[in-house]
Amino acid sequence: MPQNLIEKYNNPGPRYTSYPTVPYWDTMNFSLKSWKESIKRSFAESNDAEGISLYIHLPFCESMCTFCGCTKRITKNHDVEIPYIRSLIKELQLYCDLLGEKPILRELHLGGGTPTFFSAENLQLLMEGIFRRTIQHPEIELSFEGHPNNTTKEHLQTFANLGFKRVSYGVQDYNETVQKAIHRIQPFENVKYVTETARELGYTSISHDIIFGLPFQKTAHIQFTIEKTIELRPERIAFYSYAHVPWIKGNGQRGYKEENLPSAKEKRAQYELGKKLLLEAGYVEIGMDHFALPTDKLYKAQQKKTIHRNFMGYTSSKTQAMLGLGVSAISDSWYGFAQNVKGVEEYTHLLENNILPVFRGHILNEEDLKIRTHILNLMCQLQTSWKDDNLYFNEIPEVLIQLKELENDELVILEKDTITVTEKGRPFVRNICMAFDLRLQRNKPERQLFSMTV
Known part of the structure; x- marks a missing residue:
């Protein structure tokens, strides 16, 4: 990739798991009442036809991984499990x-x-409580994230008995120096054991998460990690850039110095090498940062153009309504977003008083809904068209200037009312989506809100 493009487009930008992005939510005009009306509307429109998605956030960890940007509670006290499940x-x-x-x-x-x-045992209690309150779709998809160091055969067997066919393991990197820096020591043997055990128990889609751009990480580390991953041949691989945002995520990401991080050029080289190795091994690039084998549902969904993206990432099935349960979880009605409180004690207290634990959100206006559709199309299909839309982007000056610039750099093919991301433009899909982000265009942040795009 040309160095001038890396330098030009390596700017802070959203990953677009939603539009509007969280920092641009209109929280002043949001209320619990408006959220309830939004989810009821969505449920009435879509439940019978497609059902809902459910994301459940389980925040507890026994130790802090310094690369992580998720909401978590560090504790070794397992007495927290049952009260949280309730x-x-x-x-x-x-x-x-x-x-x-x-x-x-x-x-x-x-x-x-x-x-x-x-x-x-407690995870089974949780799932039984969920199943008693829902109707299982004939093609239900159930998945969970497992830590290779503490996922047991009992965990995998329990989930398999409940109907789970997908599991995702956080690998990150196999180099010991990198693992020490991110406080995530896990040998390849642990990942191998949980991957092979899952297969033996009937799991049909196993995913490994790999991160580039980590502290002390070199291109040789990426090559070693990818080669070891290919040995295990997981059906899906999430290969994404480390998001260094310590000003947002707190001291957890301050366990190393800025100079310990690879440069933008080095990060890009890491990604390009990893991508090359994965493609040579038979994986297919899916949307942004994801790869899948042609036998996997995610690849098939891309081919059928039914692939979807939400706060859970890329999914092979699409529902209009998604409920997020647990601290910090985000729900999505398509017409609005709602995020839960982030403290376990506050979350518990509100529920004890029969109050949905929502603390902020956003109700989308007509313009938001149209832009959301286009950004979703770009993230999933690498193309969008507004010929049947009364919001003409090629007549909006702040958008038109950026689209022309992207076209000049051969990152997109721009026709009268259609934009298509080129192969050269795939690494810059976040930047391309930013061109359509009118809330971002109209209100440039005074401080950095997002990780770098390259």
Whole structure:
């Protein structure tokens, strides 16, 4: 990749798991009442046809990984498990009461934190509570994130018995120096064991998360990590850039100095090498930062143009409504977003008082809804068209200037009312989406809100 493009486009930018992005939510005009109306509208429109998605945030970890930007609670006290599970089930019950019937559960993902911090027995109690309050879709997809160091055969067997076919493991990097810097020591043997055990128990889609741009990370480390990953041949690989935002995420990301991080040029070289190795091994690039084997549902969804992106990342199935349960979890009705409080104690207290634990959100206006569709198209299909839209981007000066610049750099093909991302432009898809982000265009941040795009 030309160095001049790296320097030109390596700017802070969103990863667009939503539009508007969280810093641009209109929280002043949001209320719990407006959120309830939004989710009820979405549920009435879409539940019978496609069901809902459910994301459950399990925030507890026994130790701090310094690369992580998620909401977590560091503790070795496992007595927190049952009370938190009761709160999660209570939250779902409040939504069922609001909606007036059991939702059809199309997709569920357990994230964290560390879901496998919880015992297999307690995770089964959680899932039984969820299933009692929902109707399982005939093609339900169930998945969870597992830590290779503490995911046991009992965990995998319990989830398999419940119908789980997908599991995602955080690998990050196999180099010991990098692992020490990010406080995540896990040998290849641990990842190999949980990957092979999952396969033996019938899991059909195993994913590994790999990060480039970590402190002390070299291109040789990426090559070694990718080669070891290919040995295990997971069906999916998330290969993404470390988001260094210590001013947002706090001291957890200050365990190393800025000069310990690879430069933008070095990061790009790491990505290009990793991508080359994955493509040579038979993986196909999916959207942004993801790769899948042609046998996997995510690849098939891309081919059918049914792939979706939300706060859970890329998904092979799409639902209009997504409920987020647990501290910091974000719900999405398509017409609005709502985020839960981030403290476990406050979360528990609100639910004990029969109050949905939402503390902020955003209700989308007509312009937001149209832009959201175009950004989603670009992130999933690398193309969008506004010929049937009354919001003509090629007539909006702040957008037109950027689109022409992207076209001049051969990152997009711009026609009258259609934009297509070129192969050269794929690494810059976040920058391309930024050109459509009118909230960002109209209100440039005074301080850095996002990680760098390259």
